[in-house]
Amino acid sequence: MERTQLNGRLMILKRPHFQIPSLTEAQALLERVKEQFPLSELPSQLWEYVYYDTFDSRLYKNQQLLRQETRTDVGDESWLCWLSLTGNRVLQRGRSPVQESVIQQLPSIPLRPLLEPILHPRALLSLFKIAVQQEWLVWKNKDDKTVLRVMLESTQLFRENYLEDLQHRLIILPFRGYPKPSQQIIRFCREESLEELNEDLFQIVCSKLELKPGSYQPKPKLKLSPLGRTDQALRAILGESTKVMDLNHQGTIEAPDTEFLHDFRVACRRARSALNQLKGVFPPEQIQGFRDDFAWLSDRTGPTRDLDVYLLDFNSYQTQLPEEQQADLEAFRELLLTENAKEQKLLAKDLQSKRFQKFRSTWEQFLKDETPSTTPGGAAEVRKTASKRLLRSYHRCLAEGKAIDEDSPDEALHDLRKSCKKLRYLLEFFESLWSTKEFQGILKPLKALQEDLGQFNDCSVQQESLKNFGDMLAKQQPVPAQTLVAMGMLVSTLNQRQAEARQRFQGSFSGFASTRTQNRFNLLFQQPTVAEELN
Amino acid sequence: MQILASYNIKGGVGKTATSVNLAFQGAHEGARTLIWDLDPQGAATFYFRVRPKIKGGSRALLKGRHDLADLIKATDHENLDLLPSDFSYRTMDLLLDDTKKPNERLKLLLSPLAGEYDYVFLDCPPGLTLLSESIFEAANVLVVPVIPTSLSLRTLKQLVEFRRKKQLRNFKMLVFFPMTNP
Numbered sequence: 201m202e203r204t205q206l207n208g209r210l211m212i213l214k215r216p217h218f219q220i221p222s223l224t225e226a227q228a229l230l231e232r233v234k235e236q237f238p239l240s241e242l243p244s245q246l247w248e249y250v251y252y253d254t255f256d257s258r259l260y261k262n263q264q265l266l267r268q269e270t271r272t273d274v275g276d277e278s279w280l281c282w283l284s285l286t287g288n289r290v291l292q293r294g295r296s297p298v299q300e301s302v303i304q305q306l307p308s309i310p311l312r313p314l315l316e317p318i319l320h321p322r323a324l325l326s327l328f329k330i331a332v333q334q335e336w337l338v339w340k341n342k343d344d345k346t347v348l349r350v351m352l353e354s355t356q357l358f359r360e361n362y363l364e365d366l367q368h369r370l371i372i373l374p375f376r377g378y379p380k381p382s383q384q385i386i387r388f389c390r391e392e393s394l395e396e397l398n399e400d401l402f403q404i405v406c407s408k409l410e411l412k413p414g415s416y417q418p419k420p421k422l423k424l425s426p427l428g429r430t431d432q433a434l435r436a437i438l439g440e441s442t443k444v445m446d447l448n449h450q451g452t453i454e455a456p457d458t459e460f461l462h463d464f465r466v467a468c469r470r471a472r473s474a475l476n477q478l479k480g481v482f483p484p485e486q487i488q489g490f491r492d493d494f495a496w497l498s499d500r501t502g503p504t505r506d507l508d509v510y511l512l513d514f515n516s517y518q519t520q521l522p523e524e525q526q527a528d529l530e531a532f533r534e535l536l537l538t539e540n541a542k543e544q545k546l547l548a549k550d551l552q553s554k555r556f557q558k559f560r561s562t563w564e565q566f567l568k569d570e571t572p573s574t575t576p577g578g579a580a581e582v583r584k585t586a587s588k589r590l591l592r593s594y595h596r597c598l599a600e601g602k603a604i605d606e607d608s609p610d611e612a613l614h615d616l617r618k619s620c621k622k623l624r625y626l627l628e629f630f631e632s633l634w635s636t637k638e639f640q641g642i643l644k645p646l647k648a649l650q651e652d653l654g655q656f657n658d659c660s661v662q663q664e665s666l667k668n669f670g671d672m673l674a675k676q677q678p679v680p681a682q683t684l685v686a687m688g689m690l691v692s693t694l695n696q697r698q699a700e701a702r703q704r705f706q707g708s709f710s711g712f713a714s715t716r717t718q719n720r721f722n723l724l725f726q727q728p729t730v731a732e733e734l735n
Numbered sequence: 736m737q738i739l740a741s742y743n744i745k746g747g748v749g750k751t752a753t754s755v756n757l758a759f760q761g762a763h764e765g766a767r768t769l770i771w772d773l774d775p776q777g778a779a780t781f782y783f784r785v786r787p788k789i790k791g792g793s794r795a796l797l798k799g800r801h802d803l804a805d806l807i808k809a810t811d812h813e814n815l816d817l818l819p820s821d822f823s824y825r826t827m828d829l830l831l832d833d834t835k836k837p838n839e840r841l842k843l844l845l846s847p848l849a850g851e852y853d854y855v856f857l858d859c860p861p862g863l864t865l866l867s868e869s870i871f872e873a874a875n876v877l878v879v880p881v882i883p884t885s886l887s888l889r890t891l892k893q894l895v896e897f898r899r900k901k902q903l904r905n906f907k908m909l910v911f912f913p914m915t916n917p
């Protein structure tokens with residue numbers, strides 16, 4: 201019998217699936233099967249299957265599926281079934297509570313530890329539901345032991361107001377240690393010229409519903425044309441970010457997990473950075489309103505995101521403390537959860553407010569408007585604009601970094617971090633105008649520098665907030681003294697890590713400012729543009 | 736993979752009933768479960784209507800001539816597989832005596848199954864033999880059914896003594912009365 205090595209450890213029986221064109225043919229086939237083999241019928245069963253994945257299709261990208269199978273004719277049986285996307289293998293099946301949205305609480309044994317590393321921190325969302333009718337046949341040997349089961353599965357897709365027929369399949373469920381019966385039935389199916397299916401229904405339903413699992417990209421790769429106008433390019437850049445914002449808007453309001461907000465916020469920041477950095481592309485009066493709107497959004501999304509980050513990192517905070525003090529932080533967690541819920545509510549309100557709707561509709565008009573900008577900056581060739589901005593941005597980072605010595609205040613590093621971020625955004629916007637290989641050489645030292653500056657900044661922001669949260673807790677009655685002590689210890693480890701990041705800074709900055717990197721920047725961005733070469 | 740042995744030096748105290756029922760319950764909840772019937776009487780194997788026979792018998796098994804995985808039979812219950820008994824298991828002790836490090840044999844044989852099952856239940860024969868010692872080495876938990884008779888309690892005492900003397904620390908012991916009403 202065919203066994204397969206999966207993930208290098210799980211050995212799972214394949215369950216061959218054969219397609220049957222119609223219900224009448226299915227019934228005729230069942231009769232023929234029963235004539236040829238010692239199969240007896242069991243009562244038929246009705247089920248509903250709901251398919252789940254994360255918003256960014258983590259299971260699908262891992263070649264896997266998760267579906268909840270719920271018996272609907274009798275009883276209250278419900279299972280969570282973890283499947284391979286192709287090859288028709290059940291990786292694991294665990295009983296689940298019968299509820300619509302089970303999935304926030306995965307059954308603890310044994311699926312949870314296997315799925316969590318793949319899913320974290322994303323939530324499972326339901327994708328679609330299908331109705332399943334199963335006709336069962338069993339094959340028993342002369343000891344009355346079951347050695348094979350065969351199932352005829354007829355499926356229908358739940359549409360808004362009706363059920364759409366999907367497929368009839370004959371599914372062979374081999375029994376380990378009893379290979380012959382399944383071999384015989386499989387041979388029979390092949391002789392009947394039934395088509396063997398190698399995939400779950402998932403793909404079929406996705407194409408019917410026009411779902412494109414795995415297509416979501418939080419940072420879409422832009423393709424700009426080098427000779428195009430800057431105003432067109434900027435609209436394209438802003439359009440891509442806006443798409444990402446739209447995709448995450450509802451999820452940010454409902455917040456089944458933290459990543460909708462994260463991606464929404466990043467997309468906002470990118471759009472904002474593009475608007476602010478590429479000055480003069482549109483007349484200022486045309487975009488000033490939008491710049492205010494993006495500043496507002498950035499401001500409004502900040503608090504919830506910060507609290508999300510604390511909560512996501514909470515376990516690592518705890519493990520930084522000696523074991524006997526870890527439990528002391530619980531009061532802090534409670535505080536974070538309460539504040540987070542509060543902020544999330546406010547954010548949801550803002551994202552459904554009149555102001556947001558007005559911004560979104562005027563912004564749409566602006567993006568769709570194809571009238572060329574009246575400014576010279578708008579008409580300029582995009583590669584030229586990009587080169588100029590990139591060089592200027594790089595030299596600014598250089599100057600700021602070179603001015604930093606051991607006595608510089610923390611603010612100097614924070615400012616440099618912001619400048620580097622701006623440079624990084626510019627590089628990402630205009631990446632498609634240059635060859636990938638050339639680009640990697642300048643991205644790498646920048647990324648390394650950003651890594652250290654990011655660490656430095658995170659540690660310092662977190663110390664600050666820990667102190668603020670400490671003040672909030674200190675006002676509670678009774679004052680949770682041990683919690684405050686534990687938080688104090690955290691502040692000092694953060695302080696230590698911040699100092700380490702600052703030490704590493706000199707090293708990563710010297711890579712970023714090396715003659716080699718400087719030459720690379722100058723060479724790439726001082727070249728004459730394509731149009732000049734042609735002249 | 737957790738290995739749970741249903742064990743008592745004394746016979747007829749409910750070892751097989753315990754392992755079969757716990758294994759069924761685990762599988763029923765969705766845990767991938769294997770039950771290994773180590774008793775040549777083959778009571779657990781009989782319950783599942785599987786033939787009490789393995790290719791090559793104990794000798795081939797202990798020599799590692801077959802993959803344990805190839806000897807496994809699916810039961811009629813989802814998620815529950817069985818490694819059947821074989822009459823030749825009655826000579827297991829003699830054969831173990833002939834192998835190097837007999838205590839580690841069972842553990843070694845089971846180790847390739849680690850990715851396939853969440854739980855393995857060992858249905859043990861009565862007695863305190865070399866096979867028992869190999870079981871002690873492999874198990875994470877010893878489930879010990881006892882009945883409230885002086886003879887049964889005496890064997891429990893023997894087991895506790897043996898565990899202490901040999902300093903067997905790798906398994907937990909869960910002792911319980913299966914046949915009394917609470």
Ligand SMILES: Nc1ncnc2c1ncn2[C@@H]1O[C@H](COP(=O)(O)OP(=O)(O)OP(=O)(O)O)[C@@H](O)[C@H]1O
Binds near residue numbers: 751752753774778
């Ligand atoms: N909880 C219980 N209540 C009532 N009867 C039980 C219970 N558990 C087991 N029995 C009965 O007791 C008898 C012995 O049980 P079982 O075969 O499980 O014991 P065992 O320890 O495996 O025996 P052996 O040493 O022969 O392998 C059987 O007839 C069984 O049906």
Ligand SMILES: [Mg+2]
Binds near residue numbers: 750774778858859
């Ligand atoms: Mg028994």
